[in-house]
Amino acid sequence: MSSYDTYKYDVLVIGAGGAGLRAAIEASSQGVTVGLICKSLLGKAHTVMAEGGIAAAMANVDDRDNWKVHFTDTLRGGQYLNNWQMAEIHAKEAPVCVRELEAWGALFDRTEDGKILQRNFGGHKYPRLAHVGDRTGLEMIRTLQDHCIYQGVEVHMECTIITLLKDGDRVVGAFGYERERGRFKTFHAKAVILATGGVGRSFKISSNSWEYTGDGHALAYEAGAELIDMEFLQFHPTGMIWPPSVRGILVTEGVRGEGGILLNKNGERFMFNSIPDAYKNQTSDNEEEGWRYIQGDKDAKRPPELLTRDHVARCIVREIKEGRGSPHGGVYLDISWIKKKISNSEEHIRKKLPGMFHMFKKLADIDITKVPMEIGPTTHYMMGGIRVHAETQMSTLPGLFAAGECGAGLHGANRLGGNSLSDLLVFGKRAGEYAAKFAKENKAGAIDEKQINETEKYALQPFERENGDSPFDVQFALQDMMQQWVGIVRNEEEMLRAKEHLRLLRKRSANVFVNGNREFNPGWHTALDLRNMLIASEAITMAALERKESRGAHFREDYPDKDPNCGKYNLVIKQNASGEMTIRQEPIPEIREDLKKIIEEMK
Amino acid sequence: MPTATFKIQRGDASIGTFEDYSLEISEGMVVLDAILLIQAKYANDLAVRWNCKAGHCGSCSAEVNGIPKLMCMCRMNELPIDKPVLVQPIKAFPLIKDLVTDVSWNFEVKKKIKKFKPRKPDAADGSWRMAQEDIDRVQEFRKCIECFLCQDVCHVLREHHLHERFTGPRYFVHVASLEMHPLDVEDRREDLKKTDGIGFCNITKCCTNVCPQEITITDNAIIPLKERIADKYYDPLKKLFRLFRSRKRNS
Secondary structure (H helix, E strand, O other): OOOEEEEEEEEEEEOOOHHHHHHHHHHHHOOOOEEEEOOOOOOOOHHHHOOOOEEOOOOOOOOOOOHHHHHHHHHHHOOOOOOHHHHHHHHHHHHHHHHHHHHOOOOOOEOOOOOEOEEOOOOOOOOOEEOOOOOHHHHHHHHHHHHHOOOOOEEEOOEEEEEEEEEOOEEEEEEEEEOOOOOEEEEEEEEEEEOOOOOHHHOOOEOOOOOOOOHHHHHHHHHOOOEEOOOOEEEEEEEEOOOHHHOOOEOOOHHHHOOOEEEOOOOOOHHHHOOOHHHHHHEOOOHHHHHHHHOOOOOOOEOHHHOOHHHHHHHHHHHHHOOOOOOOOOEEEEOHHHHHOOOOHHHHHHHHOHHHHHHHHHHHOOOOOOOOEEEEEEEEEEOOEEEOOOOOOEOOOOOEEEOHHHEEOOOOOOOOOOHHHHHHHHHHHHHHHHHHHHHHHOOOOOOOHHHHHHHHHHHHHHHHOOOOEOHHHHHHHHHHHHHHHOOOOEOHHHHHHHHHHHHHHHHHHOOEOOOOOOOOOHHHHHHHHHHHHHHHHHHHHHHHHHOOOOEOOEOEOOOOOOOHHHHHEEEEEEEOOOOOEEEEEEEOOOOOHHHHHHHHHHO | OOEEEEEEEEOOOOOOEEEEEEEEOOOOOEHHHHHHHHHHHOOOOOOOOOOOOOOOOOOOEEEEOOEEEEHHHOEHHHOOOOOOEEEEOOOOOOEEEOOEEOOHHHHHHHHOOOOOOEOOOOOOOOOOOOOHHHHHHHHHHOOOOOOOHHHHHOHHHHOOOOOOOOOOHHHHHHHHHHHOOOOEOOOOHHHHHHOOOHHHOOOOOHHHHHOOOOOOHHHHHHHHHHHHHHHHHHOHHHHHHHHHHHHHHHO
16 A cells, blocks of 8 residues: 655646746746645756846847847747747747846846846847846746745645656646655646756766756656657757866856857867858858957847857867867867957956856866866757647646746757746746646546556665666766767767667666665665656657758758758657657648748848 | 775764765866765765756755865865865754755745835836946845855854744845845844844854855845844934834823
8 A cells, every 4th residue: 555645736836947936936826726846955956057148039238129039039040940839929928027037036137227138149139138147047046936935835845756647638646755755745736737847967968967857758758748859959069078077067158148259279260160051141250240249239240159059069069070179178168368358357257257257266277267268068958848839838638738948849959048048937937827727627637546556666666676786877877878879969870779778778777776765865866767867868869860850959960961851840759559659740830921921021 | 096085974863973985086076076976886875965066056065074065166176185074964954864954944934034025117117227236235145045054154053053033144145135125115124133033143254254155144244234223223313212202102
């Protein structure tokens, strides 16, 4: 007989980063009861790591900006695989969501006339990112957290969900454990929102923390929901690479937004050498004009360092591969060079990028106001995820909603920097609103005790084995393998090998052994996370094999060009009746006439 | 590569022991790297909290050689490795297991602080105008990552266990960020004096010294708050005035 605590809510939100918190706030303000599950302590989720800013066309710095430009930038960046309806909603609603944060106490940096200051970022035509130095994510999560705690939302900290509970097709709750004592918890809910973030932990070099094991992706998939765009995994161009212990830690795009340039070992500014056609008419081809853009000259075009992340990351990889990399296998990111342009550069850099200054000083013994940083690409963000309805954020299963990184559609083949934080706000809010509506319109479903018993048994198996692999060893093997074969440059041969290895790793993961007891036992937590990591990895590999072209973040050296035919569909992944992963092409719906016109006008 | 020995506190409140682990130290390594390596290699069940590993989230607070620190920002080359590196959980809160303590009290305390209450918007679109100079000092407080190292080192909590009567430096910083917020119109002075117990702080600046975000907690947050309370309750002229008024009312 199972032993667990039971909780009942109208809406259960799984994940307490920006999207989860925003969803919880919205749902509770609709007058329904809300439970919120955090994998860590409240306020520690990955949103806290976001540095650069929130993209919203408020036009505070450049009055030419508006939702249409933001919408077009998002689609161009996503190589037109985006869900255009989501891109439209996002561009229109982001400014309101940013102002809402201010009404809840957020203090963004200001313009001369006292408005919210906006900064330049890759792929955004005008300065668009509302920010607080280089700690925007902290400001955002703390603001949401400090607003949410007065809303009557019940928070379950350090709690992990192992399975979603179902009544027929409908999702009616979740089952998991709390970390402290290892006790099980059952949650009944009329609607469930997944806001669990990304999958970066499946890769060796990653900016993601231990939490980002694809939980939402896997929970939804196992419950029968569809995943889309799983081949599109963003490698952020600038992660720290030296010393080894900091490898992968994020260096904000804000460094380039403030004038930082990329150099190879010969001191050459290599980004000038390859500007894609789609961006030729908005990118400067000389140093002088690029600097004028940074200084706010409206007639200047932006420097090539502010091209989209997929492109910049690939250019860096090319430099390294062709022998022009830095001593530790990266390239240089230099902000100190602006001392040639402004007299108080040291003070300016420390004011605009205090976190980066502190981090490099403390962890790498480098003063970024004086010398260049060594950087290289790091696994950063999952564009793909749970397929949702654009307006309601409901997945393909009734009662199951998704928002934030674990949801998909907005970003297409590549996400623009800053569009993640605005995504969390816009679609977190919508998920909360529509989940509350669903909860009001539907009675609670039935909970299947058998499903709970089976899950409990499964979860405790690692303790029952006499010996076996360490869960950490399996995790490391997975990370090495995915990094090597399904990373930033892909080909068929390596990915087939990866597929085979995933099969072996699944076997190993089913036989891991955990010592000790259930009280705060990271070995056990890792053992249970492995399944999610493997599902996400398999989905990524399967979709990446299927897409035989290079587009956005997905680069195939055996198909290095874009194929117009491949631009007509998204790839959808779903579990079939016998438990196997299947994939199919889903045509992208014809874009609405008025939106098509906007895109044409902005070309 | 040099080898270091780590003496790590293991067990829960009932059985506290120290266990030794030896590890090769590589270039640039931080204490958290060592702890995670030990966890993966020798002690899968070693309990520790961490998230960002870059000093942004405030999860990996512990005491290294007796000093409260974020383990992710504590470089091995700052520590003498000719003797064992002592790693213990923070002390001001109940131990759960190994390096993990029950910090839930902090989250409860925050809920009791009056929430942000803005003045009416300045513009029709619901937005406000603020000068950067006016928000600089509040932005300093908002850098807080809630690592609770200031709470850990504060003797009112650590030695005297006045958790019921004193909210601690973290929450004085929080209240300061609200009280000095240019838009906020709430008054929290009475709570500060009566329920938050700011009077227990005798400004030894221990909190300021351990803050990984380099927030000048004592000088910029606590002392100005104390001054505001003094203004409200202890201004001799106002006191006379209040006395006079209450007499008049009573007569």
